[in-house]
Structure formats: C-alpha cells, structure tokens
Amino acid sequence: MTTTIRARVPLRLGLAGGGTDLSPYCDRFGGAVLNTTIDRYAYAFIAPSSDGRLHFVAPDLDIAESFPLDLAAVAEARLSLHAGVARRMALLYADGKLAPLTVTSYVEAPAGSGLGSSSALVVALVEAFRTYYNAPLGLYDVAHLAFEIERIDLGLAGGKQDQYAATFGGINYIEFHAGDRVIVNPLRVSPSAAHELETSMVICFTGVSRRSEAIIIEQQRGIGAPDGDALESLHQLKSDAIEMKDALLRGQIPRMAAILNRSWAAKQRTAAGISTGLIAELHKVAFANGAIGGKVSGAGGGGFMMFIVPPDRRVQVIRALTEAGADADGVRFVTAGAESWTVDIDAPQGRTGV
Numbered sequence: 001m002t003t004t005i006r007a008r009v010p011l012r013l014g015l016a017g018g019g020t021d022l023s024p025y026c027d028r029f030g031g032a033v034l035n036t037t038i039d040r041y042a043y044a045f046i047a048p049s050s051d052g053r054l055h056f057v058a059p060d061l062d063i064a065e066s067f068p069l070d071l072a073a074v075a076e077a078r079l080s081l082h083a084g085v086a087r088r089m090a091l092l093y094a095d096g097k098l099a100p101l102t103v104t105s106y107v108e109a110p111a112g113s114g115l116g117s118s119s120a121l122v123v124a125l126v127e128a129f130r131t132y133y134n135a136p137l138g139l140y141d142v143a144h145l146a147f148e149i150e151r152i153d154l155g156l157a158g159g160k161q162d163q164y165a166a167t168f169g170g171i172n173y174i175e176f177h178a179g180d181r182v183i184v185n186p187l188r189v190s191p192s193a194a195h196e197l198e199t200s201m202v203i204c205f206t207g208v209s210r211r212s213e214a215i216i217i218e219q220q221r222g223i224g225a226p227d228g229d230a231l232e233s234l235h236q237l238k239s240d241a242i243e244m245k246d247a248l249l250r251g252q253i254p255r256m257a258a259i260l261n262r263s264w265a266a267k268q269r270t271a272a273g274i275s276t277g278l279i280a281e282l283h284k285v286a287f288a289n290g291a292i293g294g295k296v297s298g299a300g301g302g303g304f305m306m307f308i309v310p311p312d313r314r315v316q317v318i319r320a321l322t323e324a325g326a327d328a329d330g331v332r333f334v335t336a337g338a339e340s341w342t343v344d345i346d347a348p349q350g351r352t353g354v
Contacts, residue, residue: 005045005340010169013038016259034241048100049101054066082105092133118156139338140184164182169338201309202291203328233267237267267296274296286307292309
C-alpha cells in the first residue's frame, strides 16, 4: 500500500486593486486588493517513486520529466515551478537532499488565465510538500514561501496577492506594506450580498493565454515616473479597492459595477497591451446584452474577463459571449483555501511514463 499526498488550492478573481500589490508601489505607498476565490483549483499530488528518481508530471501540459536526486539537475526542469518548490523545500527541511518522488499537478485553467493559476499551483505544491515534510508552516508562512519561490528563487515577475488569496481562500481585503508585511482581512460579507454578487457574475475565457511579465515590468517602470499616468492610475486602483470593499459589505452590487468600470479604465492607463481588439469586442458584446460592469481579471492582454450582470440578464450575456467565440459561464465562490490530505492506494505506483 502506498500513501499519496494530495493538495488543492482555489483560483481567484481580482475584484479591485490589482497592480497595487506590485513592488515598488506597495513598498512606497502601501497596496490594497479585494479578491475572492472561486470553484476552479490547482492540484498537486506527491507519491513515492519506485526507481529512485524524482519525477515531475503535468498531464494538462503534456509534460513528464525524470531526474536523478541532484539539485543542479532538477534546476534544468521545464516544469520550473515544480523544481523550484522541490528544491526550496528540500533545502529547508531535508538538508538539501531530494527524495525519490513523483510530483503530479494539474490546473483547472490555462496558464496565463488571469485567475492566479501559476501562483495557485506554487501554493498547492508548497502545501503538498508541507504535509510530506510535516513542516511547521502556518497560512502566512505558506503564502510567503510560495511568493519567495516564484518571485525571488525563480525570478518570475508579478505581485503578491495571488499567493495569499490561494492560501487563505474566501473573500479577502488584503493590504501590502513595506518589508513584505501583508495583512489578510477576511470579510464578513452577508450571505445575501455574497449570493447576489455570485448570481450577478459572469466570467469568460478570451481563448488567449497571455504572458503577464511584459505588462508587469512596464507597470513597475511607470511607478518610477512621479508625474506619469501609471502611478496616478495605481493610486486610483487602490482607492477603488477600498470603495469596493465598502460597497460589497453593504451589498451594493450596482455600485460595485460602477467601481469595476472605473478600475478598468484606470488599469488600461498603467501599461500598454492590457486591452486588445478581442477584449474590447467581448466587452462591447457583454454590455450590449445587459452587463453593467466589466474588466479583465489579472494583468490583462488576454485570459479571463469578468462581468457584473443583472441576474435576470445573466443567461443572455453568457449566450452572447459564447456566440462571439468566448467560453463564458457563471462562477461560484468558495471559502476554503489551501487544503491537503493523504490517501492510501493499494495499486503500486509504477513508472510515470518518463
């Protein structure tokens, strides 16, 4: 019998404030975001391998790799997120000695979706290894470690909100301060307000996965121009996050839609390429069929769009977006964050096909 560790972590929708979690903005001015986790997940599984090697497998990406138990060899992995987590956790909790394991993952959204899928996968991998090593990590520890692996160890550009949203789960107002100080404020949203917002939400995949690095780097450069549009727009986005929190707590969904529209206009001023012809067309289609608020989720340039729609127009908006070529649907909010569990499997874990 073989014991397998499983972990799952929810993806998120960024409702307001996205971009203010980027350094150096949050270090200089303090950032604030409002987000909610949704019923799409990143999964990570860890099981012993029978051949004394370390395997990384991502069936959703059609990638399977095999390595000797050597830190330098693993650093060359195509599945860099798997390698980064395995290396850091071995250095922290196993004196740098890798274990013969099969690490498998998949994500219920494509890379570049704007739903924080890459960061959620890193959190899922950290959570699975936390259980494997029985590491004494709390929620803030898991989120910060995932941030360090992704942003520092691997050098991937991005902010801080995704790791904390995925780890904590639920509807959160998250503050970012200098010195890597992060405060996660879970919101006590009334059931009626949460149900109304959920019933008013439509998300759609544009069909285009984007690499956010170029947009993020341009936003970071813009922060250094004190009189530029980027900095003033980020101030607006932070203000919008504060106002959006108040509107949500009061159950004022149309007010949230108005803030969403204002934030979308501000976000487009922070960098080039955030909107595209396709995004503008889908935005137009949604509003022509009843949407009252909308923006891109994440950095922009593609990925998922989100709309606030009067509930009685929701089906019409979904149908119109689908006919326009997008993959549109409703969404459900979830409250649980990072979770892990173990399962005993009778069948032996054989080779992974590598």
